[in-house]
Amino acid sequence: MKLNASPNNERLRSIFLELCRIPSPSGSEQSVAAYIRTRLSAAGVSVTEDGAGTALGGNCGNLYLRLEPSTEGSGEPLFLAAHMDTVPPDPQTGSPPGVESDPQSGTGSSGVPGEVPVLIDGDRVHTNGQSVLGGDDKLGIAAALELILSVTEDGNALPRSLDIAFTIQEERGAKGAACFDAGLFKAVLGYVLDGEGPVGSAITKAPTKYRYTIEVRGRRSHAAVDPDSGRNAVAAAGELASRLPCGRPSQSSTANVGSISGGGPSNIVPDTAQLVGEIRSFDSAEIETLQAQIQTLAAEVAARREVVVEVIWEHLYDAYNIEPDEPCLRMFADHCRSTGREPTLMSSLGGGDANALNAKGLRSIVYGLGMHNIHSRDEYALFSELEAATELLFQIVLSPQF
Ligand SMILES: [Zn+2]
Structure with a gap:
């Protein structure tokens, strides 16, 4: 067992790019879910799907899984959540990505529109301007998957139990998270990996x-x-x-x-x-x-x-407000400082999965991943920010402290 592990940045980047290429507007998350299942089943991790997709009229439910501690460590159980859906590929018209694809005729038998045209420019990942990138929230999914694979494939020590949910229909008002059964989680505190702010920022309050x-x-x-x-x-x-x-x-x-x-x-x-x-x-x-x-x-x-x-x-x-002395925020702030970052705590005027999960007693903050121009065709992400955000997440989750 290895301690103080770091992300495999090459694997992290390729997971992120693969996720971004898969279109997943709200209600059509099935292809992203299939990618997550395939990636994790190769690592021996089984994933369960709940009934939220049927309840909400989508093609897929919320996915969840638990990793048990792999060491004697008695860290506080934690949970992570990231949403699988994006806003429509073209938020202005709701049309699918790419120039050729058509929501009716260009979808083939899978019913999924064409690949999102993902372009790489040095550190910067963006599209051809015809579609959102979907870094909101593929950044969060990529960070969570890299963490799971680091524990299961690379044998890095996990000193606590870790529950993870990949939710649906967040962009329609956190509908998937609202349907999620909190009893499926052992953890009662965690992180919603969906923050627009920079690495080291967190949303602790929303209306x-x-x-x-x-x-x-x-x-x-x-x-x-x-x-x-x-x-x-x-x-x-x-x-x-x-x-x-x-x-x-x-x-x-x-x-x-x-x-x-x-x-x-x-x-x-x-x-x-x-x-x-x-x-x-x-x-x-x-x-x-x-x-x-x-x-x-x-x-x-x-x-x-x-x-x-x-x-x-x-x-x-519903509103939530996480106080500075609550464990999920204390853990976050302490690890930010120990890695040389002053935590930036923010309030949001919008809501998301953290509102729905906090309302169920799952105390959580929204973890900053460095998203840029979300919900627009100018959306972009930086590999360097994804890597730094994932590195900090490793520090928090894999550290035997707390
Ligand atoms: Zn989001």
Whole structure:
């Protein structure tokens, strides 16, 4: 057994490139899952798939596996998570990567669009500008696979039990992680390998988010013949839009009205209109206050304008806040410092798998991997950052401390 192992950077690079070439938009993660299974079964590691794919209407579920300690070490069990899906290859149009491939006809029997055109320019990995690279989150998967192979193929000592999940549909609002059964893990603390920030950074705090749709139903009438019996849904929606919380209701919350629609020709008092908006807050009490405020406003406008106003809430994710003395963050910060990096702790205004996993009691921070221009066709990654992030991960997981 070897201690203080380092990643095999050649293998790490080739895994990363192979993963990036496989298209895996949300709901179509099967090919990436097959790659992970093949790579790990060659190393004698079996991988289990849960039922999340069926539940969510995708072609693949979440994958998970556990490595048992290979030494007497009694380190705290840890878990790692990385998501297998990417945003659509072309986030602007949702079309598949490559110039020739076509989502209907160019997919062949596997139903998977053509290879992502991955280009290498020295340290930099990018595409031909026709597709996202998918470094979000193939960087995380590559780091996790390299760690597993280092233990299983190279015989590096693992001083703790390690649970790993490769999740689906993160980009659709952490749906795969939300379906994941936390009881499958031995560990209750770990790292979500999905951070956009540089190596040595972590997201320790993210908000709760709700989306709302407000349906306004009035009464239709002719605007000239019978204006008095009409109840104008568009006017009611307009009043709501101007009075709904918007911008920064407090230091820890944001709110937005994103769209207003409805109505018809100029001579008809319109009977339907719709508003779509969202609220986010790091403080769950403030979320409740904002929700109550919106409901009260809806009821007030409904009563005064004699229309029906219905607010439909969609809960996307829950806030988390990892304190500096919590073990997953302490381990991360200590190992950053011992490798000469001052940890950078950040909050995020968006959510992801860490929101879903923390809500299940799996205390975790989002581990910085150095992603660049994610969710765009200009996305790129640097081998040097992938290697440094993986090296730090080895330090944390394979160190007998903690
Ligand atoms: Zn991601």
